[in-house]
Structures are given as C-alpha cells and as structure tokens.
Amino acid sequence: MKPTHIEHIGIAVKSLEEAIPFYEKVLGLECYAIEEVKDQKVRTAFFRVGQTKVELLESTDPEGPVSRFIEKKGEGIHHIAFAVEDVEGALREAGSHGIQLIDHVPRKGAEELSIGFLHPKSTQGVLIEFCGI
Numbered sequence: 551m552k553p554t555h556i557e558h559i560g561i562a563v564k565s566l567e568e569a570i571p572f573y574e575k576v577l578g579l580e581c582y583a584i585e586e587v588k589d590q591k592v593r594t595a596f597f598r599v600g601q602t603k604v605e606l607l608e609s610t611d612p613e614g615p616v617s618r619f620i621e622k623k624g625e626g627i628h629h630i631a632f633a634v635e636d637v638e639g640a641l642r643e644a645g646s647h648g649i650q651l652i653d654h655v656p657r658k659g660a661e662e663l664s665i666g667f668l669h670p671k672s673t674q675g676v677l678i679e680f681c682g683i
C-alpha cells in the first residue's frame with residue numbers, strides 16, 4: 551500500500567454552525583457539502599484545500615463516537631484519512647502487520663467513498679482512516 555495523499559482531516563466540533571464561519575470567513579474556504587452519515591452518527595461539513603479536504607464532524611447522537619470523543623478530549627483533530635487505491639487491501643495489509651483494525655472490510659463513508667479505520671491503540675493514538683473510491 552502507498553497512500554497518494556491525505557484525503558482529509560476530520561475535526562470533531564460541537565456545532566457545525568459555530569465552526570463553519572472560521573473556515574469560510576477567516577480562512578476563505580468554501581463549505582461545498584453538508585452531509586449526514588447515519589452509520590457514524592455525524593453530520594459532516596466539507597472544505598477543499600488543494601487535494602486535501604477538511605471534514606468537520608458534529609455528532610447527531612449523545613452516545614455516538616464523536617460525542618464520546620469530545621467528552622473525553624474536547625473538540626479537535628479526530629482522525630486523519632489517507633487516500634489509497636484499495637481500501638480492503640490496505641486494511642488487510644495493516645492487519646498483517648499486527649495493527650488492530652476497527653474495520654476488517656470497507657464500509658461507505660461520506661461522499662460515498664469506501665472507508666476503513668485502524669484502531670488508535672496501534673497507531674500512537676491517532677485514529678487513521680483509509681479512504682478510496
């Protein structure tokens with residue numbers, strides 16, 4: 551596996567409405583999509599920065615993973631997503647190196663992309679996502 555670039559950086563926020571103006575008014579980026587991902591119990595807002603995106607994550611459920619993340623650590627960087635050609639193969643390869651997987655097979659994430667997560671216990675505390683087409 552060789553990631554081609556950082557596809558996006560996921561940032562946990564309490565409120566999209568409160569967070570979006572910083573990216574639009576201060577950084578001058580444009581929020582081009584707001585999408586609910588039921589599977590992950592989040593609403594997401596996307597901004598393009600070159601080849602990479604910023605994905606703001608707002609929880610839709612107080613028991614959801616992003617709510618629990620904010621309770622424990624506060625708002626902030628939640629995950630880093632690497633673009634790979636073959637998410638399933640990348641997960642298998644990481645697993646073969648003894649990395650603990652959250653997803654053994656890819657699932658559908660925002661923007662209909664195929665995604666899979668590695669467990670932060672195995673990756674120095676960083677939640678790593680693989681993201682493919």
Ligand code: ZN
Binds near residue numbers: 631
């Ligand atoms: Zn993501």
